Amino acid sequence: MRFAVIQFGGSNCDYDVHYVISEIFGVDCDLLWYKDGLPRSYDAIIIPGGFSYGDYLRAGAIAARTPVMTEIIEHARVGRLVLGICNGAQILAESGLVPGIFTINRYPKFICRWVNLRVENADTPFTRAYCEGQVIRIPIAHKEGRYVAGEDALKTLEATGRVSFRFCTPGGELLPGANPNGSANHITGVLNSQGNVMAMMPHPERASEEVLGSSDGKGIFSSIIRHVEEKG
Amino acid sequence: MYTAGLQKRYLIEVTTGMKFLVKITISLKEGMLDPEATAIRHALANLGFETEELRSAKVFFIRLDAESEGAARELATGMCERLLANPVIHSYEIEVLQ
Numbered sequence: 001m002r003f004a005v006i007q008f009g010g011s012n013c014d015y016d017v018h019y020v021i022s023e024i025f026g027v028d029c030d031l032l033w034y035k036d037g038l039p040r041s042y043d044a045i046i047i048p049g050g051f052s053y054g055d056y057l058r059a060g061a062i063a064a065r066t067p068v069m070t071e072i073i074e075h076a077r078v079g080r081l082v083l084g085i086c087n088g089a090q091i092l093a094e095s096g097l098v099p100g101i102f103t104i105n106r107y108p109k110f111i112c113r114w115v116n117l118r119v120e121n122a123d124t125p126f127t128r129a130y131c132e133g134q135v136i137r138i139p140i141a142h143k144e145g146r147y148v149a150g151e152d153a154l155k156t157l158e159a160t161g162r163v164s165f166r167f168c169t170p171g172g173e174l175l176p177g178a179n180p181n182g183s184a185n186h187i188t189g190v191l192n193s194q195g196n197v198m199a200m201m202p203h204p205e206r207a208s209e210e211v212l213g214s215s216d217g218k219g220i221f222s223s224i225i226r227h228v229e230e231k232g
Numbered sequence: 233m234y235t236a237g238l239q240k241r242y243l244i245e246v247t248t249g250m251k252f253l254v255k256i257t258i259s260l261k262e263g264m265l266d267p268e269a270t271a272i273r274h275a276l277a278n279l280g281f282e283t284e285e286l287r288s289a290k291v292f293f294i295r296l297d298a299e300s301e302g303a304a305r306e307l308a309t310g311m312c313e314r315l316l317a318n319p320v321i322h323s324y325e326i327e328v329l330q
Binding site: 057058061065094099100101103104105106107108146148149150153182 | 264265267268270271314315316318320321
């Protein structure tokens with residue numbers, strides 16, 4: 001089993017994700033500079049957070065059009081896993097791997113704080129370590145994280161279980177105060193139609209050790225690892 | 233015979249037609265939330281400027297070669313569709329200026 005973390009100019013959570021995969025889980029993980037492309041096939045590719053290309057034009061827009069993304073789209077097409085976190089989520093949306101866009105927060109300010117997420121679908125390669133309806137604590141850190149999608153796209157996402165996480169209260173309720181960036185239907189985690197690509201704004205790698213205040217984010221990485229193990 | 237130090241350079245003139253200046257305006261679709269515009273409008277109000285509405289947009293001026301005005305417009309449309317605008321939230325307007 002081998003994972004890859006893609007580094008764009010401006011990625012800044014690349015080492016955090018690499019640390020969690022390789023040190024906490026002991027899984028082989030390559031850090032790949034985007035210009036070098038994919039040197040081999042990988043079981044899972046993670047696009048980490050940061051500010052690729054300084055968020056020029058729109059967050060993730062420029063990175064989404066780099067040649068390595070064509071390789072990642074092919075990697076996804078054949079059913080392998082892709083996880084985009086924060087700027088990685090913006091890149092996945094901009095590249096069309098998941099529908100919608102993560103755009104400027106309702107209150108146009110950078111928000112960095114712990115939030116509660118409700119697991120909406122625990123039957124995905126990224127969330128199987130959780131239970132449906134479980135509330136987990138993971139931090140967010142973004143200015144462009146408000147999820148927007150067309151009415152039809154939202155309906156399809158909701159009807160087909162492709163919403164993985166929603167912002168909620170500690171008790172799991174979807175109250176207006178528990179939607180920090182104003183995302184449509186509180187959505188902050190979405191899947192593609194095949195279910196092998198997930199984009200999420202919160203940072204599970206920042207919540208993977210108790211010493212950091214929560215290890216609730218570990219479940220995402222352990223889900224991916226178990227999925228790959230079982231698929232062989 | 234090859235002689236070290238001697239270099240031949242071929243200059244190929246490519247006739248690509250005319251030069252155009254294209255103005256592309258990317259704006260949020262009607263009804264889309266524009267938090268930055270709201271903040272700017274509030275700041276203007278703090279300075280005593282009362283406004284009824286404020287919308288923001290991004291403008292690109294692009295100089296390019298094309299066979300015709302129609303071809304220039306087509307190139308600009310491709311740029312909007314593939315990079316400059318995101319169809320989920322944006323609409324775009326293309327003007328060929330020169």
